[in-house]
Amino acid sequence: MMSRTPKASDGGPDADLQHVVRRRKLILGLLLLGLIGSVLLALLIGTLGPIGPGNPERISFGDAMGAIFNLPGDRPDYYNVIFWEVRIPRVLLAGLVGAALACAGTAMQAVFRNPMADPFIVGVSSGASLGAVIAGLSGIASVAVIGSFVSPALAFFTALVTVFVVYSLGNVRGKLYVDTLLLSGVAVAAFLGAIVSFLIYFRSQEYHRIIFWLLGSLSLASWTAVGVLAVAVSIGTVVVFLYSRDLNALLLGEETAHNLGSDPETVKTLMLVFAAVMTSAGVAFTGVIGFVGLIVPHMMRIVVGADHRILVPSATLTGAIFLILADALARSVIAPTELPVGIITALCGGPFFLYLLRRSRTGGET
């Protein structure tokens, strides 16, 4: 794609290829800086924050930094609570979920050899929705203390069961057929979606809660969620990254991957398992946040190319940045009311994605 073809190609392929290597390092460096920057920015944005509506009072920049970094200073105690019990876990959770979705989306697009695949393609979202709805309707979710654990646990469980069912449907005599898998995912999602609709149709008092969950939100962030996600995401992203060469080969077809010494069956299974675990863990705590897992890998492929050795880390970092910023926006646009973050990701991601798509198809080619 255009962005990988360096402008100055007088030096021939050697110069071009060196340029690519330098560019990759530069992009990774910028993304790391961007991640740190967006975490700080998102911590400062919000009601009472140095940036934002500042109603009824405004926390000064110095006090905010002091609370974040636990510096000694003369400030109200509840500042520390605001940051350490609410905002820091929330921003961290946003980053982890964004990373999980983008990394899982990248893996799924390679497994399905289809840029339109996303982390929910094998039924994670519908499975988790069913668990969340059941938790809500049965009243478990409302039980104090236990409820906040049971509901995500149930959603996580039903998501994994759904993925397992879809996986089994796509598995014929030890071979995983991605087209069957894709169609099974669609059919199972439609079926579970109907059950969810049926359940909430008769319990309209649950309706608002469910819609909020289906659009995704980070308002239920907690240190527990951060802990669970941190484990899932660090294992998941490392596994996906270690298989980047195999994902490259897989994009050329399973037979070619096999002929290049990769083992497509193992790779597909590992990717599905780890993508499903990462995504389900995220969905269990935050609901279904769309677009991140579809758009971020696609966007980064336009920027860094299709080689997964650079694509996986850069998409993972970008996913984190994107969701952190989207969540900061979601809680400050019409503060003190919060928007579901899924609306923001779709509103920002959609047009930006279209812009990149058009640009990569129409011009700039050297």
Place this chain on the structure above:
Amino acid sequence: MELDLRGLSFSFGEKQVLRDVSFKVHPGEFLGLMGPNGSGKTTLLRCLMNFLPAGSESISVDGRPLDAFSPAELARTFAVVPQSSATDFSFTAYDIVMMGRIPHVSSRIAGTTKEDASAVRSAMERTDTWKFASRPFYGLSGGERQKVIVARALAQQSKALLLDEPTVYLDINGQFEVMDLIKRLNREEGTTVIAVLHDVNLAARYCSRIALLSHGMLEAIGPPKEVLTPEIIQSVYGVDVVVRRDPFTEAVYVVPHTISSLGHAHGTHAHLLCGGGTGGPIMKALVERGFSVSAGVLNVLDSDYENVQDLHLAVVAEAPFAPISEGAYAENMRFIEDSKVVIVSPFPVGPGNIRNLEAARAALRAGKLVMIVSPAPGKTIDFVGGKADAAVKDLISSGAIPVKDVHELVSKLPMEGTG
């Protein structure tokens, strides 16, 4: 690399695709795998790659059974060039060739090593693809893409190349470019090549041996000129062909017979006076319409003589470059006497064969129907100082029927039983 197939069989469920195939491939060989669609060529290749499991004992490489190989070991043994490679994803040509290093990666954490980089570079330089290393793979032409894939196979540094109809989607220029490249690697670097090829002539030109499969069984194996005979091709492909020899490369090449029966074989005897290749289209038209055709007098090595041989027609032959002898003339006249119609092609006339025009005149005198195809008064290809032209005019004035071309000829020909 020595490859040994012993009784290789493979079935897709009920359908047996390969039956008891046994042959050896020697180091440095260029073996063509041929056979009609569905004969099992591609399946055989996939068995070699263990993409389809063929069972333990039937394939061995350097004396070691194939299933003892890990996927990476197998990829270091065989590198595959498929029919075509396309991807919607934005890999550069360099990325694609770098994938050939996957079987050499020491651990998943390891980055690109110096060996990887130099293997890729050398492979791309040898295939003349280094110049577009940084270009997107999908933007290359079909031929360029296929050369990049050959470069990937080279970067794989395997012992043998397996090609699955590598030129099937390429134009004629791309075909030769890719095949010449592979041949050069085979000759200069001793790379063993096993290639599934559809095009008989491409196979004949490049392969040192050809293994011909039919219904999953090995029908023949050997050098092209032993395997590509009209008899074997007829029995495997069910088509009649003519096998010729390329004048420049000495390679055999195969031309399909374009003769098809257009009418019942009524066997009306037509005798053709021809030469220099002018008789070919007339022979074809007559044979297709069920005539029994003979020709004469033709010098051995004349292209019409070859046409007659290819069609298995009766012929009065004279020694190469010799003028028509008394004996040949007399035999020619006997054919004319037996025939219902005598046809004169617009053959070039020289001192050696002018007696064929005399034979036509004699046929008229004997009351035979004589037809002359596209006579051109004053323009007869005449190496006898106008005598030929005069003879043709004389034939027409003595009752020979001129027809402007083969179409008019066949429309005016009498057939036994119809008049």
